[in-house]
Amino acid sequence: MKKFERFEGVVAPLDRANVDTDLIIPKQFLKSIKRTGFGVNLFDELRYLDEGQPDQDCSQRPLNPDFVLNQPRYENAEVLLARRNFGCGSSREHAPWALEDFGFKAIIAPSFADIFYNNAFKNGLLLITLEEDEVERLFQEVEEREGYALDVDLENQRIVTPRGEILEFQVDDFRKQCLLEGLDDIGITLKDEDAIRAFEEKHRQRRPWLFRQTA
Amino acid sequence: MSGQTLYDKLWEQHLVTQRDDGTALIYIDRQLLHEVTSPQAFEGLRLAKRKPWRLDANLATPDHNVPTTVKERAEGNSGIKDPVSLIQVQTLDDNCVEYGIEEFKINDPRQGIVHVVGPEQGATLPGMTVVCGDSHTATHGAFGALAHGIGTSEVEHVMATQCLLAQKMKNMQVRVEGELGLGVTAKDVVLAIIGKIGTAGGTGYAIEFAGSAIESLSMEGRMTVCNMAIEAGARVGMIAVDDTTIDYIGNRPFAPTAEQWEAAVADWRNLVSDPDATFDKVVTLKAEDIEPQVSWGTSPEMVTGISGQVPDPKAAPDDTVQRSHTRALEYMGLQPNQKITDIKLDKIFIGSCTNSRIEDLREAAKVAKGKKVADSIMLAMVVPGSGLVKRQAEEEGLDKIFIEAGFEWREPGCSMCLAMNADKLGAGEHCASTSNRNFEGRQGYGGRTHLVSPAMAAAAAIAGHFVDVRSLPANDATHAQEA
Numbered sequence: 001m002k003k004f005e006r007f008e009g010v011v012a013p014l015d016r017a018n019v020d021t022d023l024i025i026p027k028q029f030l031k032s033i034k035r036t037g038f039g040v041n042l043f044d045e046l047r048y049l050d051e052g053q054p055d056q057d058c059s060q061r062p063l064n065p066d067f068v069l070n071q072p073r074y075e076n077a078e079v080l081l082a083r084r085n086f087g088c089g090s091s092r093e094h095a096p097w098a099l100e101d102f103g104f105k106a107i108i109a110p111s112f113a114d115i116f117y118n119n120a121f122k123n124g125l126l127l128i129t130l131e132e133d134e135v136e137r138l139f140q141e142v143e144e145r146e147g148y149a150l151d152v153d154l155e156n157q158r159i160v161t162p163r164g165e166i167l168e169f170q171v172d173d174f175r176k177q178c179l180l181e182g183l184d185d186i187g188i189t190l191k192d193e194d195a196i197r198a199f200e201e202k203h204r205q206r207r208p209w210l211f212r213q214t215a
Numbered sequence: 216m217s218g219q220t221l222y223d224k225l226w227e228q229h230l231v232t233q234r235d236d237g238t239a240l241i242y243i244d245r246q247l248l249h250e251v252t253s254p255q256a257f258e259g260l261r262l263a264k265r266k267p268w269r270l271d272a273n274l275a276t277p278d279h280n281v282p283t284t285v286k287e288r289a290e291g292n293s294g295i296k297d298p299v300s301l302i303q304v305q306t307l308d309d310n311c312v313e314y315g316i317e318e319f320k321i322n323d324p325r326q327g328i329v330h331v332v333g334p335e336q337g338a339t340l341p342g343m344t345v346v347c348g349d350s351h352t353a354t355h356g357a358f359g360a361l362a363h364g365i366g367t368s369e370v371e372h373v374m375a376t377q378c379l380l381a382q383k384m385k386n387m388q389v390r391v392e393g394e395l396g397l398g399v400t401a402k403d404v405v406l407a408i409i410g411k412i413g414t415a416g417g418t419g420y421a422i423e424f425a426g427s428a429i430e431s432l433s434m435e436g437r438m439t440v441c442n443m444a445i446e447a448g449a450r451v452g453m454i455a456v457d458d459t460t461i462d463y464i465g466n467r468p469f470a471p472t473a474e475q476w477e478a479a480v481a482d483w484r485n486l487v488s489d490p491d492a493t494f495d496k497v498v499t500l501k502a503e504d505i506e507p508q509v510s511w512g513t514s515p516e517m518v519t520g521i522s523g524q525v526p527d528p529k530a531a532p533d534d535t536v537q538r539s540h541t542r543a544l545e546y547m548g549l550q551p552n553q554k555i556t557d558i559k560l561d562k563i564f565i566g567s568c569t570n571s572r573i574e575d576l577r578e579a580a581k582v583a584k585g586k587k588v589a590d591s592i593m594l595a596m597v598v599p600g601s602g603l604v605k606r607q608a609e610e611e612g613l614d615k616i617f618i619e620a621g622f623e624w625r626e627p628g629c630s631m632c633l634a635m636n637a638d639k640l641g642a643g644e645h646c647a648s649t650s651n652r653n654f655e656g657r658q659g660y661g662g663r664t665h666l667v668s669p670a671m672a673a674a675a676a677i678a679g680h681f682v683d684v685r686s687l688p689a690n691d692a693t694h695a696q697e698a
Binding site for chain 2: 015016017018020022023026027028030031032033034035045051054055083084085088089090091092093096111113114115118119122123172173174177184185186189190192193195196199200203207208209210211212
């Protein structure tokens with residue numbers, strides 16, 4: 001995983017609550033056995049006017065001009081501004097893979113779904129939870145000013161608006177360190193290998209039926 | 216000190232280490248694998264030259280991509296016409312062979328939807344931690360297990376370490392008290408719960424479903440309820456162990472054998488919340504208030520009773536909800552205040568990890584028996600949850616009832632719940648579906664999903680529009696019989 005560095009990125013507003021993972025990346029694209037290449041199909045049903053198929057050349061497809069990510073002012077956006085319960089629905093990690101592959105580094109919303117929250121951090125995507133009224137204000141500011149960009153500073157847990165306003169956010173220490181240092185959490189867990197083995201042995205003695213050989 | 220909740224107990228029994236930063240490692244007893252969310256996890260293991268920690272904790276079966284027509288299934292993997300789907304199923308087979316993981320392959324009679332297969336085999340036991348790269352893993356919580364839906368990185372993490380990195384959730388109890396009316400099923404209960412607490416109401420919580428109406432449900436009904444915990448935002452749903460749980464498990468292939476059975480049962484009896492346990496949040500519903508449910512919108516919280524109507528967005532409590540409702544009605548092609556019974560259907564889907572077990576099929580068959588699917592219905596299909604469910608249904612003659620009524624009788628898989636195979640809705644088509652999600656495009660591009668119980672789906676197939684299953688003569692007869 002790449003280290004998460006402080007950046008200033010253009011913000012794209014997605015004014016819709018309960019954005020589910022089917023909307024982020026429709027199921028036909030889940031058939032890939034790779035982790036990459038999902039960006040062109042991010043928000044496929046909103047972004048294009050036709051039905052997308054896997055392995056298709058998307059440059060030839062008709063774009064939906066009303067969809068926010070197709071508007072020139074949000075080209076190269078790196079921050080997605082969203083509404084409550086972003087990422088609800090399925091556990092597909094293809095959703096953060098698609099967002100990241102598209103170029104997003106951070107998403108701001110009043111709340112996120114639990115599984116999506118975990119999946120995003122494991123892929124270096126920072127999720128920033130702000131109060132509903134703070135998010136509402138950001139929506140207004142983004143709308144008013146073309147090229148609106150936020151300075152995203154994970155180290156200090158804050159974002160800075162173009163006017164210099166500082167908004168602080170909470171993130172747990174473990175996830176923060178993993179992002180900042182680009183750590184692989186399997187490697188971290190395996191440092192506790194002895195503790196896992198010791199637990200497993202005790203668990204096996206106490207509840208041997210949980211260890212029955214299948215078939 | 217107050218007592219422990221069921222979730223507290225399961226957490227404590229599996230806690231390996233608790234770190235200062237609030238994260239913990241919890242030990243995983245069972246991982247279920249399917250073809251969609253596992254290939255990148257196996258690839259990760261391979262690249263890092265890691266081996267699975269404990270092979271016998273894993274059990275795999277292909278379900279999302281498999282065709283459900285009899286003819287294609289007869290050909291095994293080569294019956295999968297979509298080359299990309301075929302690669303995915305083949306990749307699961309190859310990975311299971313390479314690493315030595317037990318798999319029920321496409322034409323194994325034990326193959327089926329992972330969340331049907333695990334419990335059916337006794338591979339899901341009380342007191343287990345169960346994970347699967349699928350959000351409906353909460354299903355297994357019906358056994359007093361701690362079951363999480365996880366992402367692919369976590370699938371890889373569990374394979375490599377037998378542990379999940381987790382933070383303890385808050386405790387929520389959802390109580391449904393009283394007696395469910397005739398024709399009101401587990402599906403209606405969980406839809407009513409989601410309608411009440413909302414699609415994010417359970418975010419950050421482990422939900423325990425309790426109360427006399429929940430206790431009265433069969434294991435299959437309990438699985439239906441826990442299955443949809445994620446539709447209320449909760450990763451984990453669970454129900455305490457009782458006689459119903461223990462009776463269900465006895466003699467299943469992976470269940471404890473003679474010498475361990477008594478010890479296991481004694482241990483499982485403790486898998487209940489203590490009487491003095493405290494929950495961070497308690498929600499109560501009265502069973503008598505729940506009528507058969509139908510979803511009208513594009514989120515499972517957009518649901519109402521069969522006697523209800525489509526809401527008017529103007530009546531929404533805030534702007535965000537108003538915009539969601541307006542957008543949903545536009546997508547669904549419905550009018551504000553339209554009666555639910557006036558919604559006409561084009562397709563009917565009975566199946567999915569929510570409602571494809573034998574009792575679900577019996578309920579639907581009871582309604583369909585001796586009737587005909589309405590001419591206006593383009594396709595009505597019944598997709599059993601596993602090969603064993605299919606076999607059982609055929610032994611009971613349910614397949615004949617469905618086929619005579621005009622339903623298609625299919626082979627097991629996820630099918631039109633998420634339409635990764637060939638079973639899908641066309642744009643604008645309305646479907647009465649026993650699945651779990653009515654998101655835009657979920658069952659096919661532009662498709663319009665209405666979530667209902669199996670009996671309600673069968674009744675809609677016969678009538679061509681939604682009807683109150685309680686008003687059908689079949690139910691009156693049953694009522695008279697039972698009374």
